[in-house]
Amino acid sequence: MGGQCCLYPTPPSIIQGPLWLHINKVAPKCYWSPQLIVTTLKCNHPALYQRLNHGTVHKWMSNEGPKRWSEKMLENVVCQHSLAGSGQVGVLARYPEIVEEITTKLKELRASGVPVNTLIRQSIMLAVIKAKKPEILKHAHFKCSERYVQMFFESQMNWSPRKGTRAATHVLANAQDVLERMFFHFVWLYQWEKILSKVS
Numbered sequence: 001m002g003g004q005c006c007l008y009p010t011p012p013s014i015i016q017g018p019l020w021l022h023i024n025k026v027a028p029k030c031y032w033s034p035q036l037i038v039t040t041l042k043c044n045h046p047a048l049y050q051r052l053n054h055g056t057v058h059k060w061m062s063n064e065g066p067k068r069w070s071e072k073m074l075e076n077v078v079c080q081h082s083l084a085g086s087g088q089v090g091v092l093a094r095y096p097e098i099v100e101e102i103t104t105k106l107k108e109l110r111a112s113g114v115p116v117n118t119l120i121r122q123s124i125m126l127a128v129i130k131a132k133k134p135e136i137l138k139h140a141h142f143k144c145s146e147r148y149v150q151m152f153f154e155s156q157m158n159w160s161p162r163k164g165t166r167a168a169t170h171v172l173a174n175a176q177d178v179l180e181r182m183f184f185h186f187v188w189l190y191q192w193e194k195i196l197s198k199v200s
Contacts (some may be wrong), residue, residue: 020042022041022045022048022049023037023057024069026040026041026044027069030184031067032061032067032068034054034055034057034058034061035054037054037057037058038053038054060073061073065100080104089143092129092136093151095132095133095136097132098128098129098132098133098136099156101128101132102124102125102128105122105124105128106124106153109124118146118149118150121149121152121153122144122146122149125144125149126144129144
């Protein structure tokens with residue numbers, strides 16, 4: 001190997017994750033080449049890593065010393081955070097049309113200059129799911145919580161909460177009421193949009 005790669009010691013809690021297990025296993029065998037890692041993963045597990053690209057894997061690596069994962073990356077995996085940019089969306093993976101609509105609406109909203117915080121993301125996700133496939137909300141393993149919303153956008157769109165704007169430091173006293181009103185507003189807009197498209 002000639003010192004070209006270094007297998008970073010991995011805590012047991014990291015190894016338990018199936019996504020990370022494959023990534024961490026092939027990295028040293030691929031000489032820590034992001035492009036080779038992605039090619040190998042897509043070849044061996046196409047369904048799991050079809051959205052992964054070598055630019056994303058490169059961001060997970062340390063820029064200092066021998067080739068290895070960055071400290072931040074390992075901390076995220078230990079804490080069971082999503083792998084940013086990996087495209088994994090949990091239960092919604094079975095509904096690509098819903099994932100696509102959610103991401104499209106959020107991109108359009110952000111492009112218009114509107115600050116897209118976790119509250120707005122959660123409202124849009126709930127509105128789209130309720131309009132398209134409401135039974136998902138009754139799924140035993142699905143809860144559109146703030147944590148899931150953050151993980152969804154980190155994984156699917158590589159978005160993350162900006163520092164200093166996390167909900168914990170800026171939660172309104174009537175946040176639940178605001179969220180509910182916003183949710184029904186988005187549902188109404190969504191239904192109205194569908195009506196207009198049929199008329200035109």
